[in-house]
Amino acid sequence: MTKARSRDHYSYSTYADPAMARTFEDRRFGGPIGELVAGTQARVLANMVGRIQGRSVLDVGTGAGRAALFLARGGAQVTAVDASEAMLAVARRRAVEDGVKVRFLRGDAHALDFRDDEFDVVVCLRVLMHTPDWRRCLAELCRVAERLVIFDYPS
Template sequence: MDNKAPEWDTGSHEGFYAYYEQQSLSPATFERFKATRDTLLRLKARQEDTSSMDILDIGCGAGTQGGLWSEAGHRYVGIDINEPLITLARNRAAEHGLNLHYEVGSATELPFPDASFDVCVMPELLEHVPPWEDCLREAIRCLRPGGLIYISTNNTLCPIQQEFNLPLYSWYPKALKRHFERRAVSDWPELVNYAKYPAVNWFSFYSLRKYLRQRGFDAFDRFDLIDDNEKSGLQKLVLNAIKTLPPLRLLAHMATSYTVLVAQKQLRA
């Protein structure tokens, strides 16, 4: 049964739906999600067998990640507040004969038991939900000890962003951001490409790491996650310098337009 939270609007603007219907099929989207899957599998393989895991995709949209996890032999569940996109995901799964499970529901009230997933992925979600802490609380609850949370979100350190069609928006003062948030859901929806829930929260790797560390997680940023086995000598040198020198790492984060973080839930003693 779908877990529709009554306080959330599960509909979708036609322009928003059309954009994600097309974007979810693009080669770039598939490559990005495949890279995410492979990174998480590589990290999990360091500690345990990864032949068959339970995957939760929170804010799954049109469900593109489902087929990628399924083809690797894993059990996949996707949940999203956007009912038209969930319907699209279900139809696509049926067309390809895939046994994938999709639900309409809120990330703040996940309809799943405690400790029921090995991996939770949260792509471009936290910035759109005002009570973002509730989203993380629910993901943490559903994750097994040793499990991984993958987060991609905006980056308040970098002036380049894709949330609002305004220059340098991530550096705007909070009061000015609130002004444009109101405009985006009233008379200027084009400002956020017709998103029903525009970005209202802004993060950095450092702020999310602090939050997750306080809740029993070890956190890794985009530089920690890079597999340097196929990197050149110069690339390895640069990567090592970023990892070793905190000021250089900060500058590198300021040069990237979005935040990527993987956090591992510590094993119980």
């Protein structure tokens, strides 16, 4: 899968829309069901990661930054990557509002611009099913993770 071909995938244009990015979090996690899903996701993530204080964590496909902010509040040194600059703008704003430090970068999950084993933990939630080549993305997650990769693939 070439970088150009992956950029033609529907998810890149959908999530690049600034209007969609601004309302994404409310539409996805608003209301009682969304809050239940978000709360469950946070608890599961906390249990899987364990002690995160001081760990380096990469959140791939951060979107509005939900997982990145949660991990940063727990003391992790978080880098968050997304293909959409519009979604990153929302995530950056939320980090400022929360008073947490997260390094946000634009990037492609198919070709992460990091060294092998650069992060203690790599997280990729609700992303792989939106990528043109989930196997390549998963290989990249494993390449840059030293200890642990946490991902899901809801259907």
